Amino acid sequence: MNCNYCEWRCDLSKGNGICGRYIVSNGIIAEKEPMSWISYYFYRIEEMPFFHALPGAIVMQIGTKGCNASCDYCVNAHIAIKEEPGQTLKPITGKHLVQLAIDGGAGAVVFAINEVTVFLPSAIEAARAAHEAGLKVGCLTNGYLTEESANMLGNEMDFINISLKSISDEFYQKNLGLPSVKPILRNIKALSKLAHIEVLTPIVHEITHDEVLKIAYFIADVDENIPWHLFRLQPTYKRVDENPLDIGAMIKIVEQAKKILPFIYFGNFAGSQWVNTRCPGCGHVLVKRVCIGSCGSKFGSIDMDGNRCPKCGKNIPVIR
Amino acid sequence: MANIMLDVNGWQTVLNFETGEPVEDLNDLIMEDMMKITPALPYPGDTNPESVDWTVDVALAVSDYYNPDFIMLAFSTQQIIKINEQLTPEESVAINERIFKQVTRFLEKTDYEAMVIGMGGMQDIKGVIDQSKLSTGLTSTMCAYHYAGLFMSRENDADVIKNMEHIKYAITKDDFKAAHPEMKDAYYGMLPDYLLMSSDGYVFNEMGKRGIVHKKTPRMMHELPVYTTLERPNHILEVRGILERAMDEGKKVALIMLEGTGTEDFKFPYNMMGNQTEWFVHDQGLSQYLAVATGKPFYNYDYPPIVNSVNYLNTSEKYPYSQHFSVLPEDTIGRRPDKRTAAVGTRSGFIHETTMADICVECHSRQLSMSGVFVLVNDPKDV
Ligand code: SF4
Numbered sequence: 001m002n003c004n005y006c007e008w009r010c011d012l013s014k015g016n017g018i019c020g021r022y023i024v025s026n027g028i029i030a031e032k033e034p035m036s037w038i039s040y041y042f043y044r045i046e047e048m049p050f051f052h053a054l055p056g057a058i059v060m061q062i063g064t065k066g067c068n069a070s071c072d073y074c075v076n077a078h079i080a081i082k083e084e085p086g087q088t089l090k091p092i093t094g095k096h097l098v099q100l101a102i103d104g105g106a107g108a109v110v111f112a113i114n115e116v117t118v119f120l121p122s123a124i125e126a127a128r129a130a131h132e133a134g135l136k137v138g139c140l141t142n143g144y145l146t147e148e149s150a151n152m153l154g155n156e157m158d159f160i161n162i163s164l165k166s167i168s169d170e171f172y173q174k175n176l177g178l179p180s181v182k183p184i185l186r187n188i189k190a191l192s193k194l195a196h197i198e199v200l201t202p203i204v205h206e207i208t209h210d211e212v213l214k215i216a217y218f219i220a221d222v223d224e225n226i227p228w229h230l231f232r233l234q235p236t237y238k239r240v241d242e243n244p245l246d247i248g249a250m251i252k253i254v255e256q257a258k259k260i261l262p263f264i265y266f267g268n269f270a271g272s273q274w275v276n277t278r279c280p281g282c283g284h285v286l287v288k289r290v291c292i293g294s295c296g297s298k299f300g301s302i303d304m305d306g307n308r309c310p311k312c313g314k315n316i317p318v319i320r
Numbered sequence: 321m322a323n324i325m326l327d328v329n330g331w332q333t334v335l336n337f338e339t340g341e342p343v344e345d346l347n348d349l350i351m352e353d354m355m356k357i358t359p360a361l362p363y364p365g366d367t368n369p370e371s372v373d374w375t376v377d378v379a380l381a382v383s384d385y386y387n388p389d390f391i392m393l394a395f396s397t398q399q400i401i402k403i404n405e406q407l408t409p410e411e412s413v414a415i416n417e418r419i420f421k422q423v424t425r426f427l428e429k430t431d432y433e434a435m436v437i438g439m440g441g442m443q444d445i446k447g448v449i450d451q452s453k454l455s456t457g458l459t460s461t462m463c464a465y466h467y468a469g470l471f472m473s474r475e476n477d478a479d480v481i482k483n484m485e486h487i488k489y490a491i492t493k494d495d496f497k498a499a500h501p502e503m504k505d506a507y508y509g510m511l512p513d514y515l516l517m518s519s520d521g522y523v524f525n526e527m528g529k530r531g532i533v534h535k536k537t538p539r540m541m542h543e544l545p546v547y548t549t550l551e552r553p554n555h556i557l558e559v560r561g562i563l564e565r566a567m568d569e570g571k572k573v574a575l576i577m578l579e580g581t582g583t584e585d586f587k588f589p590y591n592m593m594g595n596q597t598e599w600f601v602h603d604q605g606l607s608q609y610l611a612v613a614t615g616k617p618f619y620n621y622d623y624p625p626i627v628n629s630v631n632y633l634n635t636s637e638k639y640p641y642s643q644h645f646s647v648l649p650e651d652t653i654g655r656r657p658d659k660r661t662a663a664v665g666t667r668s669g670f671i672h673e674t675t676m677a678d679i680c681v682e683c684h685s686r687q688l689s690m691s692g693v694f695v696l697v698n699d700p701k702d703v
Contacts, residue, residue, distance in 0.1 A: 037527070038527075038530075038531040039527055039530045039531050040457075040527050041527070041530070041629070042629045063531075065531060076530070076531075078531060078532055078533075079530065079531035084533045085533070086533040087531055090527065099456065100456060100457050103456040103457070103471070103472040104457070104629065105628075113530055113531065234691070244328075244329040246329075246331075247328060247329070247331035248331055269328045269331070269692070270326045270328055270641070270684050270691040270694070271326035271328065271333035271335060271692075273333070273342060290340045290640040290641065292640070292641055292684075292686065292691070293328070293684060293686060293691025293692070298640055300340075300637065300640070301637075
């Protein structure tokens with residue numbers, strides 16, 4: 001019996017799938033620990049990161065454990081890849097989750113921490129409870145979903161951040177343990193029609209100048225208004241001994257890519273000056289942020305007239 | 321005007337401390353010199369034992385350059401490693417010995433009178449507080465291990481709290497106010513409906529840790545070991561006064577804070593000093609740094625031991641690169657106008673947020689991920 005949540009399409013009658021989070025139960029594919037969570041906490045939405053969805057909103061970040069990929073630079077390997085003794089999930093119903101989110105002052109629930117595909121039925125159940133209570137819902141994904149799952153996800157989420165780590169199959173095979181980038185490219189196109197999407201690309205040494213530009217062209221081809229986050233990764237997990245990336249060299253590439261995509265951000269290092277949203281028409285700073293490093297961009301202020309630039313009137317794609 | 325500088329593996333940017341805006345025309349000789357010093361001293365990382373040596377390397381560089389009358393050295397590496405990694409007994413001993421070796425190196429190479437404080441040992445986690453009967457989730461942070469707050473409480477929570485196991489002390493917002501009417505209005509506003517203190521070794525925060533399984537937790541220390549060549553403090557709140565009096569006598573003083581070091585690991589001869597004010601026991605970390613830097617009791621700080629994460633997130637417009645506070649203490653040993661002051665170390669944020677010294681150099685880390693070196697140059701005296 002095959003699991004069709006992601007493109008691995010594991011045969012679960014033979015045992016655990018790649019992610020280890022689904023089983024066959026009473027003849028259907030079911031989560032091992034449905035509606036059970038490893039962590040929830042409150043952050044500003046910029047830290048997820050989402051820069052064009054609910055600027056400044058407080059969100060409840062929630063997740064489980066496990067992943068269908070095995071990135072050698074995973075920043076959450078302790079949850080996604082390695083099983084740590086004593087790491088337990090806590091059952092919390094959708095209704096209770098929503099109450100916790102509201103008590104915590106959150107305007108949205110965001111499934112982050114680990115890959116949403118490995119707990120998709122729970123994410124959908126919780127998303128529906130959140131929507132019923134008037135909260136927005138978003139998630140982070142590596143995009144390696146089947147078409148059916150991508151469709152489900154797109155219909156349940158208000159905003160999705162999709163990680164596009166490279167444009168080459170070879171990179172995906174070597175560094176992420178995934179056979180191909182093609183399903184991800186396909187899903188970016190599909191999800192962009194169903195929900196607000198942002199794309200994130202972690203920058204490691206193998207991502208060349210050329211590849212950055214190729215990714216920018218791919219995104220622009222889908223929709224040039226998609227915000228693109230370039231993340232400078234501090235060497236971590238299996239790459240912990242690598243030299244850190246040269247920020248100065250990356251800045252030059254970012255400036256070039258800006259000519260292809262108007263909403264491009266370069267962050268994940270303290271002091272970055274590439275995290276503000278500027279009007280592509282007149283350059284006016286619309287949303288100010290500060291980058292404190294390690295996924296931390298703080299909301300500063302917003303200067304928009306509804307969805308328009310207050311200076312030149314250009315329409316800016318931001319969910320308010 | 322105060323500036324900060326972030327050095328991320330050699331990429332440097334100078335920002336206005338209060339606004340976080342880039343500084344275009346840097347007219348700050350000390351900062352310019354600090355920009356030459358930090359590239360040679362990259363931070364090794366929160367769980368890298370070499371960060372112990374880094375603290376002393378930075379302290380020596382700052383001492384050579386600025387010759388401060390007061391310097392604080394904060395060593396957090398032992399605590400961070402023991403919380404996050406399962407050490408063998410040999411590794412555990414080695415990290416502690418490394419700290420004392422490095423402290424000795426600093427004291428031998430300089431002419432500072434020392435006040436060395438063991439902020440408390442580490443222990444196995446005795447248990448997790450069951451909060452399932454409360455109407456909503458407790459708020460707790462890594463800034464205060466034995467404390468949690470209940471915000472948005474509902475009627476029956478009072479009874480639930482009375483019957484919760486392993487709660488050593490619980491106080492309502494109103495009782496807190498009645499006991500300490502002099503607290504600032506903002507402090508009162510940020511207090512939780514109930515502030516809870518757990519029994520020694522029991523922890524609250526299971527759901528807010530992003531799945532990180534802690535291996536150890538700090539001990540609750542009613543008294544702390546302290547070694548000093550100065551007058552002996554009987555209580556943590558006396559430390560600032562003793563250091564200030566020594567400076568009045570023309571002495572140079574070094575306050576050395578050792579996180580993760582308790583009586584069992586303290587390698588210098590020591591006396592014990594109180595670490596408790598009324599019912600409040602200073603947890604290893606933030607409240608102890610505030611106690612030594614301000615000399616004031618916990619209810620006179622700008623923030624309560626636990627704040628609602630929503631309040632905290634909402635107050636980040638000022639000092640955006642300070643990770644915990646947007647209101648910084650006004651009256652600290654580091655702000656003394658007639659003496660040069662400095663603070664360095666591996667406890668990101670707390671070092672400058674508590675001392676407000678003329679020059680602060682600390683790692684800039686979040687969630688164990690290293691983002692470089694943070695330098696604050698804050699109203700310095702002429703070099
Ligand atoms: S979600 Fe998990 S079990 Fe299902 S196909 Fe993907 S890796 Fe296999």
